[in-house]
Amino acid sequence: MSQPLLQVDNLAKRFEGIVATDDLSLGVAAGELHAVIGPNGAGKTTLISQLAGQLTPDSGRIHFEGRDITALPMYRRSSLGLARSFQITSLFLDLSVLDNVALAVQAHAGHSFRFWRNARSEAVLREPARAALERVGLGGRADLPASALSHGEHRQIELAMALVGAPRMLLLDEPMAGLGPEESARMVEMLRALKKEVTILLVEHDMEAVFALADRITVLVYGRVIASGAPAEIRANAAVREAYLGEAEAEGAGHV
Amino acid sequence: MTGLTPRNFFVAALLVFLIVLPVYAGIAGKPFLITLFTRIIVLAMAAVSLNLIMGYGGMVSFGHAIYIGIGGYVVGILAQEGFLSGFLQWPAALLVSGLFAATIGALCLRTRGVYFIMITLAFAQLLYYVAVGLDRYGGDDGLTMYTRSEFVRPLNMSNKTQFYYVCLILLFGVMALVWKVINSRFGMVIQGSRSNDLRMQAIGFPTYRYRLVCFIIAGMICGLAGALLANHTEFVSPAMMHWTRSGDLIIMVVLGGMASVVGPVIGAVALLVLEEVLSGVTEYWQIILGPMLLLVVLFARGGIDGLLAKVGTKVRR
Amino acid sequence: MLLFLEQCLNGLQLGLMLFLLAAGLTLIFGIMDLVNLAHGSFYMIGAYFAATFTALTGDFLLGAALAFAATLLVGMAVEVIAIRRLYGRDHLDHVLGTFGLILFFNEFVRLVWGPAGMSVPVPAWLNTHFQILPGVEYPTYRIAIILVTLLVALFLYVLVMRTRLGMLIRAGASNREMVGALGVNINLLYTLVFGLGAALAGLAGLMQAPILTVQIGMGENILILAFVVIIIGGIGSIRGAFIAAILVGLIDTIGRSFLPDILRLLLSPRSASAISPAMSSMLIYFLMAVVLVLRPQGLFPVSNK
Numbered sequence: 001m002s003q004p005l006l007q008v009d010n011l012a013k014r015f016e017g018i019v020a021t022d023d024l025s026l027g028v029a030a031g032e033l034h035a036v037i038g039p040n041g042a043g044k045t046t047l048i049s050q051l052a053g054q055l056t057p058d059s060g061r062i063h064f065e066g067r068d069i070t071a072l073p074m075y076r077r078s079s080l081g082l083a084r085s086f087q088i089t090s091l092f093l094d095l096s097v098l099d100n101v102a103l104a105v106q107a108h109a110g111h112s113f114r115f116w117r118n119a120r121s122e123a124v125l126r127e128p129a130r131a132a133l134e135r136v137g138l139g140g141r142a143d144l145p146a147s148a149l150s151h152g153e154h155r156q157i158e159l160a161m162a163l164v165g166a167p168r169m170l171l172l173d174e175p176m177a178g179l180g181p182e183e184s185a186r187m188v189e190m191l192r193a194l195k196k197e198v199t200i201l202l203v204e205h206d207m208e209a210v211f212a213l214a215d216r217i218t219v220l221v222y223g224r225v226i227a228s229g230a231p232a233e234i235r236a237n238a239a240v241r242e243a244y245l246g247e248a249e250a251e252g253a254g255h256v
Numbered sequence: 257m258t259g260l261t262p263r264n265f266f267v268a269a270l271l272v273f274l275i276v277l278p279v280y281a282g283i284a285g286k287p288f289l290i291t292l293f294t295r296i297i298v299l300a301m302a303a304v305s306l307n308l309i310m311g312y313g314g315m316v317s318f319g320h321a322i323y324i325g326i327g328g329y330v331v332g333i334l335a336q337e338g339f340l341s342g343f344l345q346w347p348a349a350l351l352v353s354g355l356f357a358a359t360i361g362a363l364c365l366r367t368r369g370v371y372f373i374m375i376t377l378a379f380a381q382l383l384y385y386v387a388v389g390l391d392r393y394g395g396d397d398g399l400t401m402y403t404r405s406e407f408v409r410p411l412n413m414s415n416k417t418q419f420y421y422v423c424l425i426l427l428f429g430v431m432a433l434v435w436k437v438i439n440s441r442f443g444m445v446i447q448g449s450r451s452n453d454l455r456m457q458a459i460g461f462p463t464y465r466y467r468l469v470c471f472i473i474a475g476m477i478c479g480l481a482g483a484l485l486a487n488h489t490e491f492v493s494p495a496m497m498h499w500t501r502s503g504d505l506i507i508m509v510v511l512g513g514m515a516s517v518v519g520p521v522i523g524a525v526a527l528l529v530l531e532e533v534l535s536g537v538t539e540y541w542q543i544i545l546g547p548m549l550l551l552v553v554l555f556a557r558g559g560i561d562g563l564l565a566k567v568g569t570k571v572r573r
Numbered sequence: 574m575l576l577f578l579e580q581c582l583n584g585l586q587l588g589l590m591l592f593l594l595a596a597g598l599t600l601i602f603g604i605m606d607l608v609n610l611a612h613g614s615f616y617m618i619g620a621y622f623a624a625t626f627t628a629l630t631g632d633f634l635l636g637a638a639l640a641f642a643a644t645l646l647v648g649m650a651v652e653v654i655a656i657r658r659l660y661g662r663d664h665l666d667h668v669l670g671t672f673g674l675i676l677f678f679n680e681f682v683r684l685v686w687g688p689a690g691m692s693v694p695v696p697a698w699l700n701t702h703f704q705i706l707p708g709v710e711y712p713t714y715r716i717a718i719i720l721v722t723l724l725v726a727l728f729l730y731v732l733v734m735r736t737r738l739g740m741l742i743r744a745g746a747s748n749r750e751m752v753g754a755l756g757v758n759i760n761l762l763y764t765l766v767f768g769l770g771a772a773l774a775g776l777a778g779l780m781q782a783p784i785l786t787v788q789i790g791m792g793e794n795i796l797i798l799a800f801v802v803i804i805i806g807g808i809g810s811i812r813g814a815f816i817a818a819i820l821v822g823l824i825d826t827i828g829r830s831f832l833p834d835i836l837r838l839l840l841s842p843r844s845a846s847a848i849s850p851a852m853s854s855m856l857i858y859f860l861m862a863v864v865l866v867l868r869p870q871g872l873f874p875v876s877n878k
Contacts, residue, residue: 052458054454054458073457073462074457074458075456075457075458075460075461075462075463076460077460078458078459078460079460083459084458086455086458090452090454090455090458091452091455092447092448092451092452092455093451093452094451095447095448095451099444102444103444103445103448103456103459104459106441106444106445107456107459107460107461108460112441112442112444112445112461112466113441113442113466113469114440114441114442115436115437115440115442115443116436116440117440117441118439118440119439119440119441119443119444120439122441125441161459165459165460314665316665316668318668363862363865363866364865366865366869367865367869369664370602370608370664370808371804371808371869373608373664373668374800374801374803374804375800375804375861375865377797377800378797378800378801378804378858378861379858381794381797381858382854382855382858385851385854385855386851386855388850388851388854389848389850389851389852389854390851499793499797500793503672503675503676506669506672510669540680540683540684542676542679542680543677543680543681543684545673545676545677545680546673546674546675546676546677546678546680547673547677548673549669549670549672549673549676550655550669550670550673550674550677553659553666553669553670553673554658554659554670557666
């Protein structure tokens, strides 16, 4: 593999005696959709938080596009092209849907020490926001307060906001969480289309979605990588089946 | 919400009332009204500045009244030392308030939520003690100002009516300024930061510096209010900046309504008129203030402004 | 040297007082996720009750016990009537609502007890001096305060470290389901915890009553100090509150008594006496500012709340 877009080396993180991330290394190649799966408590969200800059690792290195970003503050990472969505809906609920996405546009439109002009009248902010909302299918709902939308639509806003900065890579933390079957299918289609333009690191529980979308899969258990490779390899890996997929099979999950 | 809703009608009526008050006071032979409403206007200005950081920015400061004190003391001290020109005093009040806000904000804004509230309270206490320690300028007893700020004739700050209109014009100016700021890109960052600071950082805003600038702007406006108040009462003392004064400002903002620029003005008028009326009835009137605040928090979170807005929707239906 | 020792003991005593208040605040915040600005009001009420009951019964201990019980009851009543409607809301709502309570209590006290302060005499049997070291005497009453507060601190330690309730506090649980899962009646638990916190504040108030003036607004001054303790110690941590409280108590007391002398060495006597009262008051705030710069989460932060 030529130099990966995202390279994680020996990442480690402890919380008061609990090891959340244990000597974790992985690489994401440009253009691929790399899924990270694992049972509850495997440290998936902790991993994303460290990649996004919300948490500082105790040790290890993170390189993005060849650049060491391990200690870079959160707000600087999106300007480098690394964007993140949140597992628990984290929007500006008291603002309108369009305001939400426009803020994401504004973040990349230079500094915001502008005190005079009405931001809501600036086409350079509003137009790209509307376009992103159209892309995720929320064009008609743009002017409603964000709190008025359903959970599934919140996930769509999340995605729109992540897209606005034209990121090189997206860190998606369980985008399917809480979605019904119809909404999930829609999200999978959207991600399938997105894959062509953006490199994606996807943390997910939804196995159908993972196997439908992923180019490569990494499996985490207790913060440690137990397997990493193409979907077929992972499916066949005994340790993984035992630790994780075994449960899913017992529940009668389908296979491709 | 635009158009002739009951709420907008009320707000317009209030503003018109403030404009014609001195005329009414003259006709009705009640000059004390001008004195009362000058004070209301000045404190309304302070409340509007608090709402900038509190209502729009989500930064609940229990130490905002210190800028009233700082602005007041700058004017008082300059007057004592012989610098009577308002052209020097008032900009100095703005500048010094801004510097204090920058320093205090730089420290306090590293925290948020409960911590932030406690820390602003602690700093308020600290500066209160500093003021008490200013022996040369009266310390605990305060400092009397024998001359008001001097400008160019015919502007005479000792003329009650002139001073009233200067304060009112400045209040309107401040309200317009806050309105502009809140709807600008800067204002969007501030509002976003209130709504979800973590998310703002995740999408790429270094929120700390924006909140600090907002804090400074609010501090400077409040410092101006302090300079005006000093002129009004011709007296400055540490009591002006005690943390309970900050509490008064918070009550005004919450009572009036945090979601608009004019809300705090409504709150200031409501609170101070209530004080004036009720203190004539009983000296224990303040006992209803506490429960009233609690009730507003529990049942009328949007304040008077919020209640008025609801009246509009009920009527339309 | 004798003076230094005496000031150390005074500082310890003040620190332990602050610990009582800070511990109560932390308990309430840790279990109910509630910011209680009116905590100082219970301190004040405890002192006023002590003044009244001591005067009525003629006996300090009985008066103190009654005051403690009364504050506990008032605390529980306040929880049922007002506080429980604030659970689950924004912290700002807590601050505003409990600020309303401060206003109410201050006026209520003024209405019932009058605007002038009250005084409580130190009980005769404690109004002596105790020789702690050869040649070093210290007021017995203050020693009693230190002992009582250390006992309370020990009780809190046992409570936090050895009981299920304590487990909740340490876990920083403000999750009603989790509390319910332990088979506890939530409403009763919250009422009791709030009452306990209030009673601790009242205890501090009634113990201080003979030494300080009992007056309206006394709660707020010490509350701000308690906040400084929590900021320095780290919110949610009782251990942090203890250490920070002792630190603050010592620095404030020793600073106040020795700062004028230190200043006189550096500045002219006139300047020194001009600024030393204000500077003494400011010392702990400087400490707080330093902590904020170096370690904004406090010295012993409880992770992730």
